[in-house]
Amino acid sequence: MTRLPLALPLALPLMALLAACTQTAPTDEAGNESGNEAAATPASVTLARLDCGSIEVSDLSVFSVAGSYKGVDKTLTDSCYLIRHGDDLMLWDTGLPGDLVGKGQQGEAPMKMRLDASLVDQLAALGIAPGDIDVVGISHLHDDHTGQLAMFPNAKLLTGKGDWDAITAAKPDQRINVAPYAHWAKDGGSVEPVSGDHDVFGDGSVVMLDLTGHTPGHTGLKVVTPGKTYLLTGDVAHFHANYDANDVPTWNTDKAASVESLKRFKALAEEAGATVVIQHDPADIGLVPAATASAK
Ligand SMILES: [Zn+2]
Numbered sequence: 001m002t003r004l005p006l007a008l009p010l011a012l013p014l015m016a017l018l019a020a021c022t023q024t025a026p027t028d029e030a031g032n033e034s035g036n037e038a039a040a041t042p043a044s045v046t047l048a049r050l051d052c053g054s055i056e057v058s059d060l061s062v063f064s065v066a067g068s069y070k071g072v073d074k075t076l077t078d079s080c081y082l083i084r085h086g087d088d089l090m091l092w093d094t095g096l097p098g099d100l101v102g103k104g105q106q107g108e109a110p111m112k113m114r115l116d117a118s119l120v121d122q123l124a125a126l127g128i129a130p131g132d133i134d135v136v137g138i139s140h141l142h143d144d145h146t147g148q149l150a151m152f153p154n155a156k157l158l159t160g161k162g163d164w165d166a167i168t169a170a171k172p173d174q175r176i177n178v179a180p181y182a183h184w185a186k187d188g189g190s191v192e193p194v195s196g197d198h199d200v201f202g203d204g205s206v207v208m209l210d211l212t213g214h215t216p217g218h219t220g221l222k223v224v225t226p227g228k229t230y231l232l233t234g235d236v237a238h239f240h241a242n243y244d245a246n247d248v249p250t251w252n253t254d255k256a257a258s259v260e261s262l263k264r265f266k267a268l269a270e271e272a273g274a275t276v277v278i279q280h281d282p283a284d285i286g287l288v289p290a291a292t293a294s295a296k
Helices: 004-014 119-124 161-167 179-185 240-244 255-272 282-287
Strands: 045-057 074-085 088-092 106-108 111-114 135-138 156-160 191-194 206-210 219-224 229-232 275-277
Touching: 045 119, 045 219, 074 219, 074 282, 156 161, 156 206, 161 191, 206 255, 219 255, 229 255, 255 275, 275 282
Parallel strands: 088 135, 135 156, 156 191, 229 275
Antiparallel strands: 045 074, 045 111, 074 088, 106 111, 206 219, 219 229
16 A cells, blocks of 8 residues: 555544535535525535545553553544535545555554445436536645545635645654545645634535644534534544543643644534534544435
């Protein structure tokens, strides 16, 4: 695996690791609702989950500054999301590297990774071409979130400014795989480094949340659909146990900030009455409709 030697050190130190939803409006060819509402009507918003792989962790202790989970194993999921906002299509995170497809489990303990289908192929099944994606939001710069970013060069990239500064530094940290960002960092791709919270479409329905600590520019995402508000964690927590305990991974760039971000995330979720989706926890896969289902 050419990319794995790079990916693994990252994924390890970085790995901490994501369904469908809706707000009203006319539907598109993929078909949610139909009908034509007035221009003043909020755009229809849906959220759907795409499968971006799995990560088998043989020892979860690296996910705990408190020293928990020694010797405990767990298979994490790797989630990506498709958001439809009116006629705009947005991806949230891009999962494990696409060159893992068809190779079975790759990598070495404590983390082995697997990807069965690329994002491009999953989107194609929905009638969506890579060039149809208008916006890609990345929760943070780790390989298990940026793996297939390069497949969407036409999209505007949204990323936390702290991460963007790390990627575009004169000498980036060797653990950071900057390759997926090359189009935006060097070749003129459209990019917007985000500071603080960022209202993606200007109507409050899709908002990147400033949750620094896991990485310098780590973010989560709020998605407001007609019947439900979702808060996607990014990697503010990787599974329910560390979410509940306010425990954070040993490799986070700022552990104190990570805990504060986790507390902020919980407060925002309570305030919004939101469904919390821990992107890497397999237990939360069913909280968001699979993209195939939402397209009906
Ligand atoms: Zn992750």
